[in-house]
Amino acid sequence: MSLMTTLARLEAVRSGRAEPLATVRHRHLAERPMLLVPLAAAGETAAPLAVALGRDREHPVVLTVPQPLDRDRRFAFLAELADHLLPYVEGFGAEVEVREREVKDPVTGEKTVESRELVVDAPQLIVPNQGGVGLLGLLGRSTWFRRTADDPDPGPYPAPARVPLLGRWLTHFHDRALVPGSSLLLTMTGLLSRHWATGQSNLEDQHLGALLGWLARGPGERGDRAALRAETARDAQGQLLCPPAGPATDPAFDTKLLGPAITRYDAARELGDASAVKAREQEIHELLSGILLPVWRQLWQGLDLLRTLPEAAHVAERWEGDRWSYSAHRERLAAGEPPQPIRDDAVTAARRLAQREREQTKVDLQEALDDPLAMAEHRLAGEAFAGEVVAVEPDWDDRGRTPKPRPLVTVRTPDQLHADPGRVLHRANGPSAQTAELVELDEARGQLTIRLLSGMGRRKDPEPGSVPEPGEQVVFTLFELAPRQSAPLPEPEDTPWTHGGPPQ
Known part of the structure; x- marks a missing residue:
């Protein structure tokens, strides 16, 4: 929980x-x-x-x-x-x-x-x-x-x-x-x-x-x-x-009502009385309907x-x-x-387990993206933060042939992020797969500074809307927003005999 x-x-x-x-x-x-x-x-x-x-x-x-x-x-x-x-x-x-x-x-x-x-x-x-x-x-x-x-x-x-x-x-x-x-x-x-x-x-x-x-x-x-x-x-x-x-039914219902009714039904079948059997069947049907219909x-x-x-x-x-x-x-x-x-063989069982683990991770991520209350659990755990952008400072990375935009964004937030500078962040309410780097934490002022690393296009200047503006609400997480694929598993015939494959 x-x-x-x-x-x-x-x-x-x-x-x-x-x-x-x-x-x-x-x-x-x-x-x-x-x-x-x-x-x-x-x-x-x-x-x-x-x-x-x-x-x-x-x-x-x-x-x-x-x-x-x-x-x-x-x-x-x-x-x-x-x-x-x-x-x-x-x-x-x-x-x-x-x-x-x-x-x-x-x-x-x-x-x-x-x-x-x-x-x-x-x-x-x-x-x-x-x-x-x-x-x-x-x-x-x-x-x-x-x-x-x-x-x-x-x-x-x-x-x-x-x-x-x-x-x-x-x-x-x-x-x-x-x-x-x-x-x-x-x-x-x-x-x-x-x-x-x-x-x-x-x-x-x-x-x-x-x-x-x-x-x-x-x-x-x-x-x-x-x-x-x-x-x-x-x-x-x-x-x-x-x-x-x-x-299961209530024991008092079984003991006082259903059990005696089934006994009367069995007795009617023993006597071979068709009309009595039908009446006892209807009695059991009405008893069970009485506990099914409220549910x-x-x-x-x-x-x-x-x-x-x-x-x-x-x-x-x-x-x-x-x-x-x-x-x-x-x-x-x-x-x-x-x-x-x-019973599944070893490979099929491993695939089922991997699928369920992957789907659980996927559900947790998607629910956090869809629901502020679900995201609040991650914010409370220090795995994410939400806040208001208070300043944006343009900056570029000149190490390549073409300068790449790397703007610095200062965010005011009430959340306490459990991370050190240099940690990669993932934006949850912006361009798809946009990442950032934590630059500075100022807990006294309730602010942090991040550097956007991707999701701004291929040009020197960021595409419109890719960089948050002052006054805009942003949400970043420490965890990736898409589940990773598990390693491929071998076919059953390629596994050793200890895992269901052919004997040596």
């Missing part, structure tokens, strides 16, 4: 209301995303119990499993989930744009132009919390290689044909959710806690009702009291008034809060990366490639 977030949480404790951590929205939100509230059976982490899903606030689809231990009913549930989810997930491949790029042959060095299709838009799934992401990943991995009724040797408990395809898509969404800055699969608690700080811990923020208690409390009510009520308030039957957002409404409430923030400038760039990811997975499915392996 950063110092700014800690200070915001302390202020939330003092004021009793959530404090903003951002001035813009740092994640992409689709116009009509697919919302899911998944539940799993207690003691069976990969046994689905129910799900509420849809894109219409007023008309969610609720699917339930009356007996999660019944494999036939479990796969029937997954097939029904696939019937509702796959048309949405696969419905973004019709409209594409063609992108061309130049690729170099690693052997001959010859350059060719390669054309690839990029979808114009991509699907977006939103679940209540991180537990929902984990459950979707478990459901995906448990259905990858499932034998179906269409196989020559289906074996016991064959799954419907579309269930393995659902598993491959869920696995892709789960893996993409691990990439920093991705918006294909989002958690509502993660979205809200990124943009607002509450007076409770990160673990307590995983309770969607408690988190919304801080953000949407009643008039004159403190956030901590609203959160406590959401976590603990129960009705006359001992059931929570604000059900947890899953994927469903909370998801939409969270979306309404997030839409009050304008979208950050770099969000569209990161969403394009999600579109490329979706397009690539769609092409792999169309080509008939096998499912993702359960």
